[in-house]
Amino acid sequence: xxxxxxxxxxxxxxxxxxxxxxxxxxxxxxxxxxxxxxxxxxxxxxxxxxxxxxxxxxxxxxxxxxxxxxxxxxxxxxxxxxxxxxxxxxxxxxxxxxxxxxxxxxxxxxxxxxxxxxxxxxxxxxxxxxxxxxxxxxxxxxxxxxxxxxxxxxxxxxxxxxxxxxxxxxxxxxxxxxxxxxxxxxxxxxxxxxxxxxxxxxxxxxxxxxxxxxxxxxxxxxxxxxxxxxxxxxxxxxxxxxxxxxxxxxxxxxxxxxxxxxxxxxxxxxxxxxxxx
Amino acid sequence: xxxxxxxxxxxxxxxxxxxxxxxxxxxxxxxxxxxxxxxxxxxxxxxxxxxxxxxxxxxxxxxxxxxxxxxxxxxxxxxxxxxxxxxxxxxxxxxxxxxxxxxxxxxxxxxxxxxxxxxxxxxxxxxxxxxxxxxxxxxxxxxxxxxxxxxxxxxxxxxxxxxxxxxxxxxxxxxxxxxxxxxxxxxxxxxxxxxxxxxxxxxxxxxxxxxxxxxxxxxxxxxxxxxxxxxxxxxxxxxxxxxxxxxxxxxxxxxxxxxxxxxxxxxxxxxxxxxxxxxxxxxxxxxxxxxxxxxxxxxxxx
Amino acid sequence: xxxxxxxxxxxxxxxxxxxxxxxxxxxxxxxxxxxxxxxxxxxxxxxxxxxxxxxxxxxxxxxxxxxxxxxxxxxxxxxxxxxxxxxxxxxxxxxxxxxxxxxxxxxxxxxxxxxxxxxxxxxxxxxxxxxxxxxxxxxxxxxxxxxxxxxxxxxxxxxxxxxxxxxxxxxxxxxxxxxxxxxxxxxxxxxxxxxxxxxxxxxxxxxxxxxxxxxxxxxxxxxxxxxxxxxxxxxxxxxxxxxxxxxxxxxxxxxxxxxxxxxxxxxxxxxxxxxxxxxxxxxxxxxxxxxxxxxxxxxxxxxxxxxxxxxxxxxx
Numbered sequence: 105x106x107x108x109x110x111x112x113x114x115x116x117x118x119x120x121x122x123x124x125x126x127x128x129x130x131x132x133x134x135x136x137x138x139x140x141x142x143x144x145x146x147x148x149x150x151x152x153x154x155x156x157x158x159x160x161x162x163x164x165x166x167x168x169x170x171x172x173x174x175x176x177x178x179x180x181x182x183x184x185x186x187x188x189x190x191x192x193x194x195x196x197x198x199x200x201x202x203x204x205x206x207x208x209x210x211x212x213x214x215x216x217x218x219x220x221x222x223x224x225x226x227x228x229x230x231x232x233x234x235x236x237x238x239x240x241x242x243x244x245x246x247x248x249x250x251x252x253x254x255x256x257x258x259x260x261x262x263x264x265x266x267x268x269x270x271x272x273x274x275x276x277x278x279x280x281x282x283x284x285x286x287x288x289x290x291x292x293x294x295x296x297x298x299x300x301x302x303x304x305x306x307x308x309x310x311x312x313x314x315x316x317x318x319x320x321x322x323x324x325x326x327x328x329x330x331x332x333x334x335x336x337x338x339x340x341x342x343x344x345x346x347x348x349x350x351x352x353x354x355x356x357x358x359x360x361x362x363x364x365x366x367x368x369x370x371x372x373x374x375x376x377x378x379x380x381x
Numbered sequence: 382x383x384x385x386x387x388x389x390x391x392x393x394x395x396x397x398x399x400x401x402x403x404x405x406x407x408x409x410x411x412x413x414x415x416x417x418x419x420x421x422x423x424x425x426x427x428x429x430x431x432x433x434x435x436x437x438x439x440x441x442x443x444x445x446x447x448x449x450x451x452x453x454x455x456x457x458x459x460x461x462x463x464x465x466x467x468x469x470x471x472x473x474x475x476x477x478x479x480x481x482x483x484x485x486x487x488x489x490x491x492x493x494x495x496x497x498x499x500x501x502x503x504x505x506x507x508x509x510x511x512x513x514x515x516x517x518x519x520x521x522x523x524x525x526x527x528x529x530x531x532x533x534x535x536x537x538x539x540x541x542x543x544x545x546x547x548x549x550x551x552x553x554x555x556x557x558x559x560x561x562x563x564x565x566x567x568x569x570x571x572x573x574x575x576x577x578x579x580x581x582x583x584x585x586x587x588x589x590x591x592x593x594x595x596x597x598x599x600x601x602x603x604x605x606x607x608x609x610x611x612x613x614x615x616x617x618x619x620x621x622x623x624x625x626x627x628x629x630x631x632x633x634x635x636x637x638x639x640x641x642x643x644x645x646x647x648x649x650x651x652x653x654x655x656x657x658x659x660x661x662x663x664x665x666x667x668x669x670x671x672x673x674x675x676x677x678x679x680x681x682x683x
Numbered sequence: 684x685x686x687x688x689x690x691x692x693x694x695x696x697x698x699x700x701x702x703x704x705x706x707x708x709x710x711x712x713x714x715x716x717x718x719x720x721x722x723x724x725x726x727x728x729x730x731x732x733x734x735x736x737x738x739x740x741x742x743x744x745x746x747x748x749x750x751x752x753x754x755x756x757x758x759x760x761x762x763x764x765x766x767x768x769x770x771x772x773x774x775x776x777x778x779x780x781x782x783x784x785x786x787x788x789x790x791x792x793x794x795x796x797x798x799x800x801x802x803x804x805x806x807x808x809x810x811x812x813x814x815x816x817x818x819x820x821x822x823x824x825x826x827x828x829x830x831x832x833x834x835x836x837x838x839x840x841x842x843x844x845x846x847x848x849x850x851x852x853x854x855x856x857x858x859x860x861x862x863x864x865x866x867x868x869x870x871x872x873x874x875x876x877x878x879x880x881x882x883x884x885x886x887x888x889x890x891x892x893x894x895x896x897x898x899x900x901x902x903x904x905x906x907x908x909x910x911x912x913x914x915x916x917x918x919x920x921x922x923x924x925x926x927x928x929x930x931x932x933x934x935x936x937x938x939x940x941x942x943x944x945x946x947x948x949x950x951x952x953x954x955x956x957x958x959x960x961x962x963x964x965x966x967x968x969x970x971x972x973x974x975x976x977x978x979x980x981x982x983x984x985x986x987x988x989x990x991x992x993x994x995x996x997x998x999x
Contacts, residue, residue, distance in 0.1 A: 159867035160838075172575060198577030206575060214568035218590040228576040266726070267954045276572070295725035296894055300938035300950035322867065325940035329948065352943055366872040367942035405701075
């Protein structure tokens with residue numbers, strides 16, 4: 105199913121500040137507000153591939169929650185797929201979020217061990233009122249797109265390896281042909297060889313669906329394969345943004361410079377394998 | 382990696398769990414055997430009893446000459462003070478025993494699971510209210526409730542069953558709440574909600590489905606404990622009428638004659654014990670099988 | 684010259700659900716004194732198990748075979764293991780997350796005291812003196828750290844403290860299991876520099892485990908590549924990276940994303956297998972693009988190809 109040229113805005117955050125209330129003192133009589141994101145602005149157009157790069161504590165998880173409609177920011181505007189998502193009452197937000205494909209970080213926590221893979225992947229289609237056979241078709245197509253064999257549909261998550269679980273999650277995220285794909289550390293839990301497979305897979309999918317793809321990661325090297333533009337988060341603030349290649353070549357902010365340097369492992373040049381050149 | 386898989390497996394396949402337990406644990410086999418015997422007796426009881434009428438509590442016509450006989454070939458378990466064959470009474474009693482505990486545990490399990498899961502899922506005021514209510518019931522001992530019901534409603538099965546349900550469900554509610562709290566934070570619940578799956582469906586498909594297995598195993602062990610409590614309530618005369626074919630009642634009948642005719646109380650007592658033990662063994666070994674880490678530590682020390 | 688570590692056909696297995704699964708299969712290698720040796724592998728490769736075997740922290744229910752020597756002392760022979768006087772004194776261990784090696788209930792200073800008192804009977808004053816020396820060596824300011832609890836320190840500081848603690852035992856062999864995996868990127872560089880410096884300053888023999896090929900290249904002199912419990916390639920770091928012999932090593936190198944170089948990531952289908960029963964043939968058979976008939980039938984032995992560069996592959 106084609107989508108008319110997605111030049112619409114997928115996500116826009118304008119000067120968003122968000123945080124959490126933390127219970128303080130005995131019996132949580134008082135609650136302190138801890139700000140995690142400060143004045144963050146982000147814009148993702150339809151069909152764009154953007155990376156949000158941040159390490160632990162940078163606020164990237166909070167950013168995801170804000171985009172998913174799970175955490176109302178204290179300040180700022182949030183527009184997701186054309187809707188001001190926080191103007192919609194919580195119970196109705198699914199009408200927007202169901203157009204998003206979200207792949208969470210930990211596959212062990214994202215798959216219901218009591219459901220078969222087929223049911224897991226079919227779930228996002230439940231509100232679409234499609235005839236049974238069309239649902240089945242889509243599920244099978246999704247499984248093929250993630251390069252898994254159909255037989256996996258009958259298994260329970262316990263039978264799957266880490267890489268397979270990740271693919272099932274991706275299949276679930278794309279079965280309803282989302283306009284926006286949100287990936288939370290899609291390769292962090294994977295082995296190097298599986299990581300490469302998943303990276304190639306994700307790019308293939310994004311090309312086919314022509315959806316906007318936002319990858320949240322701490323790994324700059326992986327990000328360069330999954331995004332054209334990047335936003336670097338540090339302690340809740342955007343310290344740099346722009347085309348990823350630019351940032352890598354010429355980092356402007358202090359943090360970005362340190363980050364880029366640590367990937368080339370600084371000091372002595374590591375021997376570069378012959379096949380690289 | 383395998384240890385994690387084993388834990389996953391037990392959630393997905395109860396039968397697999399049982400099969401594994403059967404292979405590995407002698408306790409499981411012993412327990413299942415005991416339970417199997419008791420269930421068969423419960424089903425076939427009235428047909429196996431040599432004196433079925435005695436079993437149901439009817440005093441035989443030739444009571445005077447029959448009464449108080451010690452175990453002999455004619456009456457393998459002896460006769461009670463009213464001349465009834467104790468063996469028959471015990472065999473028929475199996476049915477009531479299992480009916481009582483099945484009713485109590487299934488209803489309180491269902492109620493407790495639902496309350497705990499709702500509290501964890503809906504959070505906020507619902508959570509506070511449900512927890513408060515279950516705490517109140519948690520504080521009430523079955524005996525006290527039974528006493529009150531007995532006075533209000535008179536004798537009968539309903540007294541035993543209702544008082545036990547009212548005092549047991551909060552334990553399952555609490556257990557369920559604890560597990561459900563962890564499940565509710567799982568990403569698969571979040572994914573379901575983002576996809577627009579209605580709350581009730583999420584509650585059943587994701588939360589209850591994953592809270593059930595661990596609590597269920599606890600419930601199996603509880604069947605034994607409930608039997609002991611139910612027998613106690615009947616023993617005290619707070620539940621079933623004095624002629625009812627219930628093990629607790631039979632023990633009570635024989636209590637006055639405990640020195641002169643010990644067999645009246647002894648045999649039903651042994652059956653109560655054996656049944657409770659059976660369920661306890663089954664539940665215990667299932668629980669052990671579910672938790673692979675504990676198993677490995679056992680090997681370390683033994 | 685005595686070798687720091689010598690392994691001869693070392694195998695380690697675990698009993699899992701009544702089955703014996705081998706995590707390491709007949710690994711043979713040597714680590715010279717003062718060397719920086721790196722074991723690279725993915726999950727299920729057995730690299731962590733080898734590290735545990737060297738450090739002497741295999742669980743009691745593990746099953747071993749073959750031989751392992753530390754400074755010439757036999758610590759593993761067949762299924763018998765004895766690490767008396769070796770564990771802690773000759774070999775020390777730094778796990779992946781510093782949270783695992785630092786007791787969350789004790790201040791850092793106290794931890795040093797317990798370790799040193801236990802091993803060498805030092806009293807508090809002596810222990811703290813040593814602690815200061817080692818903390819400084821690890822690039823930490825002793826006064827800022829000694830009175831703190833681990834959770835009061837940042838991740839990078841925790842890892843440094845853990846390294847300092849393990850060095851304070853006076854052991855000359857440091858086994859580090861993925862020392863940088865749980866750290867943020869910019870800290871990774873610092874820890875790598877630290878380890879390099881310590882190796883020179885304290886004359887350490889460094890054995891560390893990682894899945895990161897590039898890190899291995901930057902830090903070690905020799906690299907051992909493991910797959911599914913087998914040691915498939917062993918050689919000088921530069922050689923292994925520049926001219927990998929084993930197809931798996933090539934795959935590992937070609938599938939690593941490197942910042943700044945945007946070449947397509949090549950990959951072979953499939954995933955690394957977990958610990959399993961002893962099987963026939965090469966473990967990489969299913970995924971190898973160069974497989975031959977003999978590869979399915981028999982496990983290739985290690986052969987020396989080039990200067991101290993060994994590989995276990997039928998292609999050679």
